[in-house]
Amino acid sequence: MTQLLLMAWIFFKIGLFSIGGGYAMLPLINSELVGYGLMTAVEVTDIVAVSQITPGPFAINAATFAGVKTAGLPGGVVATAAVVLPSLIITTLLARYFFKFEDNIIVRRVMWGLRPVVTGLIASAAVLAALPALYGIESFSDFRWDTALSGLDIPSAVFALLSGIAIIKFKRSPVLIILAAGIAGLLLFGVFGV
Amino acid sequence: MAERRSLLRIFLTMLKIGALTFGGGYAMVPLFREEFVSKNGWISDEDMLNMIALSQSVPGAIAVNCSILIGYRLKKLRGALVALSGVVLPSLIVLTAVTYLYTAVRDNPYVAGALRGIRAAVVALLVSAFLSFMKPFYKDAVSMTAFFAAFILSVVFGINSIYIILGAMAFGVTAGIWRVRTAPPVKGGKP
Numbered sequence: 371m372t373q374l375l376l377m378a379w380i381f382f383k384i385g386l387f388s389i390g391g392g393y394a395m396l397p398l399i400n401s402e403l404v405g406y407g408l409m410t411a412v413e414v415t416d417i418v419a420v421s422q423i424t425p426g427p428f429a430i431n432a433a434t435f436a437g438v439k440t441a442g443l444p445g446g447v448v449a450t451a452a453v454v455l456p457s458l459i460i461t462t463l464l465a466r467y468f469f470k471f472e473d474n475i476i477v478r479r480v481m482w483g484l485r486p487v488v489t490g491l492i493a494s495a496a497v498l499a500a501l502p503a504l505y506g507i508e509s510f511s512d513f514r515w516d517t518a519l520s521g522l523d524i525p526s527a528v529f530a531l532l533s534g535i536a537i538i539k540f541k542r543s544p545v546l547i548i549l550a551a552g553i554a555g556l557l558l559f560g561v562f563g564v
Numbered sequence: 565m566a567e568r569r570s571l572l573r574i575f576l577t578m579l580k581i582g583a584l585t586f587g588g589g590y591a592m593v594p595l596f597r598e599e600f601v602s603k604n605g606w607i608s609d610e611d612m613l614n615m616i617a618l619s620q621s622v623p624g625a626i627a628v629n630c631s632i633l634i635g636y637r638l639k640k641l642r643g644a645l646v647a648l649s650g651v652v653l654p655s656l657i658v659l660t661a662v663t664y665l666y667t668a669v670r671d672n673p674y675v676a677g678a679l680r681g682i683r684a685a686v687v688a689l690l691v692s693a694f695l696s697f698m699k700p701f702y703k704d705a706v707s708m709t710a711f712f713a714a715f716i717l718s719v720v721f722g723i724n725s726i727y728i729i730l731g732a733m734a735f736g737v738t739a740g741i742w743r744v745r746t747a748p749p750v751k752g753g754k755p
Contacts, residue, residue, distance in 0.1 A: 387726050391626035392590075393693050397718060397725040405724065416670075418689065419682045420662055425583050426655030427592065429625035434659035439667065446660050450652060457624030461632045462644050464618065483736035486707040487728060489697040490714030496690035497719050503683040510719050529684035537692045545586055547685050555681020560674035 373441050374448050380406070381433050381452035390488045392428045397491035399432060400498050408440050411508055415499045419552075422544045429453055504530065525564055529555070571646045574638055577604075578631055578650025585627075592627040592651075593619075600634055607637060627651060 437449025635647025701707035
């Protein structure tokens with residue numbers, strides 16, 4: 371019960387502060403769930419992957435995944451309900467009282483001003499995903515600059531580089547990248563044991 | 565017509581969109597438009613565009629916010645709840661199954677191999693995400709300062725993202741009011 375209440379509180383906060391949708395939730399998941407030891411950085415990376423190849427918004431997928439992992443099915447339902455609750459409250463209030471003011475200049479400016487900050491936080495989420503994936507370490511405090519090259523897991527780095535080229539240069543869809551990386555990883559690391 | 569706009573129809577339409585859209589919020593928005601504006605004519609295109617803009621300006625997932633607004637517009641609070649449930653339910657069911665499966669098989673050597681490849685690909689995915697979000701402001705010194713400040717506070721100092729966002733909001737309100745006359749008007753950008 372305590373765990374469900376904690377789940378509800380954490381995901382309510384995540385829903386309330388994920389401004390800009392989707393990936394903007396990632397830094398909050400890192401701070402709240404990884405920070406409190408409810409998930410590992412690797413699991414957060416796995417949610418991103420799972421979310422790309424399953425239907426629905428990232429926020430809901432992430433909440434269900436984290437909730438079910440931590441506290442079973444009730445955890446999933448509570449986390450999902452909690453993550454949408456701020457949206458429900460804020461959006462219906464706005465729809466009811468301020469629907470004509472959706473172009474409110476101050477609100478839009480504040481949201482616009484938040485974009486660089488949210489983007490910086492997403493960049494930090496990319497680093498937090500890169501540490502376990504490319505170096506096998508869990509947090510930035512374990513990272514040493516003198517082993518930045520020698521500590522790199524070369525096959526994984528090649529995977530990341532090729533995926534990056536496929537996404538940025540050739541505009542391939544994330545679903546395709548995840549599936550291709552999964553199949554290549556299964557063959558290379560699973561079957562041939564690279 | 566009034567019959568057709570029943571709660572059940574709203575629920576089923578949202579359920580369909582929730583079950584068939586891969587890739588999150590921005591993939592859903594065109595489907596909302598197709599179903600509620602083009603196909604059913606329940607909502608005018610102008611209203612829909614306003615709702616999409618508002619969805620981006622409030623906290624939470626864009627698809628979730630947009631579905632709540634559509635439901636509310638059609639059937640008030642009950643409509644909002646029904647629309648939200650429809651959009652959320654497929655994810656909840658699929659992800660519950662996937663999570664149990666993941667926990668059971670993640671240590672299997674073949675699955676572990678696949679996951680090792682996928683985790684590296686996700687790094688590239690996230691890098692490409694923040695690079696594309698950066699496009700509208702990478703030439704603006706103030707924005708880039710905010711970007712690096714948030715990045716360093718988060719990675720190096722491990723400050724909780726909520727405090728960074730709260731700090732940025734407080735700063736944004738002050739600076740926003742101060743800059744309101746000088747800066748050009750802004751539009752909703754990409755996710």
